[in-house]
Amino acid sequence: MLNRFRFALMAAVAPLALTIPAAQAATPTQTLVMAMDFADLITFDPGESYEISGQEFGANIYDRLVRYEAEDLDKLVGGVAESWSIASDNKTYTFKLRPNLKFANGDPVTADDLAWSMQRVVLLDKTPAFLFTQLGWNKENVKSLITAPDPHTLTFKIVEDTAPSLVLNLMSTYAASAVDKKVAMSHEKDGDLGNAWLKTNSAASGAYNLISWKADEAVTLEANPGYRLASQHIKRVVIRHVPEPATQSLLLGKGDIDIARGLSPDQLASLGENKDIRIESFPGGDNYYLGLNTSEEHLKNPKVRQAMKMLVDYDGMVKTFLKDRFFVQQTFLPIGFLGAIPYNPWKFDVAKAKALLAEAGYANGFELELITPNASPWTDIAQSVQQTMGQGGIKLKLVQVEQKQMLQAMRARKFQMVQNSWAPDYKDPHSNADTFAHNDDDSDTPKIKPLAWRTHWLQPELTKETMAASREPDTAKRVKEYEDLQKKVTDDGPFILMFQDKYQVAMRSNVKGFKLGIFADFNYYRTVSK
């Protein structure tokens, strides 16, 4: 409502804007100024950070064991590690570190720093801890399992059988960042392993140093001259917190910022006519889906779920109001992931859907409540779905809530139908399989709450297959297993998988080399120049 109102107001003043010549400004050439909404940022500590903006900034501050570098985001290469080897039992991993690496303060980067950094993720037991504990590490064993036999060698042993490709992908996450042990421990308080200090400071060896973080205002980074890769063109990066998209748009038009990261489609369209501004689009890694709670009587019936999958106008939406922002992807893996397939069997087909509903005994349809986040594009998608489901006789009542509130309803399994998106945790198919196809304990107190659990979709067999795929050492076989899993979930699962997102970014035309990856921590600033 507010958005539409705002749009109407902006439209009302637009003619005014055209009549007056614009004044121009520009940012300094070695400074990159970017506007985005980073209200989610709560910490920079690699042992704690799990927010989208924190991951992005952190990726530019900390170097990590292995990583997907900006030059080729599909290829896993050494970060702090120069090379690695895996023992024949697939349990012992040995990494040789690059020689002469230094932290920003001049301290050498040693295997001991890395072993400690990784141990502390488990010891701190904050949100990212689950990335490592799935390898069988816990507070008791982690110190003996991750070791540094010499300053240039890091060795770790895993407890659970895990596919090597998955282990390496976990070692490419922000949690596997190299933190300067000496500096962090000098700020330790009450045994927090430096956590309180590292929330707002950095002790890192990445491309940039954290200079300041003023909440609700700006994050400032400065190039680290000792960084191991070619020197950064941009010496200073200022990320301004500008929550209002219309303000971002004005700042960009005026040249007071170089990049705007949160513009709405109508703003992008109007900026597209400005020759000083370029708009680029990058595939994202989020899956947008509708979740169906199978504890509801009618939603238990697979035929009803299939009928509902035919009552969504996937192509219609991406051709109209979701144009350039989404594409149809009906499996739980985003394109770009190992094993992801462009498998889109569901098409909008009212007649077929009605027939299936009649077969299931619901010829007259039924009513459902759809909980949806109260912002665009969620609300737009929900309205389209409400309209098309209505054609098949399913009457949806839309309940619009704050996203955090919706999350709580999902975690408590108190919903009939819900709209949400899923962002993978790391670039491995297990990250998504483990939530969409994992539920062997449907009790109210499970150890974890995967999406299959939240929808009451008890699948012991599928869970076994998911876990087997996570252990498969042969990557070709692994790929095949994920293809099967995706098809099963798409065909029968309680998820109407709809779209994969795209990020649209508007930048001044003199900005070069800025790319967004499928993950926030694939967004590199060091390749940018002006």
Added chain:
Amino acid sequence: MTAAAEAAHTSDGWARRFAGPIRLASRLLLSVGLTFLGLTCVTFFIGRVIPIDPVLAIVGDKASLETYNRVRIEIGLDQPIPVQYWRYLMKVLHGDFGISVITAHPVLEDLLRVFPATIELSIFSLIIGVILGIPLGVVAATHRGRWQDQVIRFVSLLGYSMPVFWLGLVGLLLFYAKLGWVEGPGRLDVAFDDIVPTVTGLITIDSLISGDDDVFWNAVSHLILPSSILGYLSLAYVARMTRSFMLGQLKQEYILATLAKGLSPFRVVWVHALGNVWVPLVTVIALTFGSLLEGAVLTETVFAWPGLGLYLKNSLFNADLSAVLGGTMVVGVCYIALNMLSDVIYPLVDPRARERR
């Protein structure tokens, strides 16, 4: 009078002299204490019933159940709500407002950072609102029903009814993006950031202290648009109230009497009549300032102004209770302080109030 009687008289005098202020101070302390208690109580319980899980705001959706439960206990949510409230109250009384979840800083430190931004904006806005609002109100009253009155009433009505959000955007579009007369959103240009050492937190004052003219003018240029827009809203209120107070005065017989005595109409209006409306006007101005200090969430959002409004909004959306409570208390303190201030100012503008004391 004997020495003893004299002493008794003196001590009696002292007691009488101090009884008033002591009673005043204790009444003040009581009202401040009760206001605080009410404020913390209402905010705390509202914070506990909103359907947003503060633990999820910290750990995110993907943490394991162990992590979730540990954090829940860490922030004390496993305790009954009255116990949580009692603990919170005890901490506050010891000067500990807690740590903000979203900024990882102590709430007090955050408030000391964001509140000066709001104060600076509010003071500029108030100055604009008062300097223009009062004369406009007076003119409207003296020209009641004529075109001047109509124009001024229309302008005030516009300020009253126009969404500040829209005004902000249009202002930015026109004066910043197109004409380039003022600087854009934010408190300073990126190039001027972190140059001036923070003393008061008010960049205009700090830059004057360190003698950096460039920073001062840049800050003023950033301030002028948002404060004009907030100032316009204050102006609308101040002008309307001034007009109605003045109309009340102009009907009084003393006006006729002074005019009959041959005083110039200018003096009658601007000195005698206006002099008598200062008392209610002081309250209006204090209330206006109070509402400005609450932090104008929409204005601060449009202008990316890192003030109290933006901070409170962010904290609310993230169920960051310590921050919300801290912010609410700052607003509460402001209102109490402003009320006290207007009590102090009354005798200055109203001789009757002086005599009553």
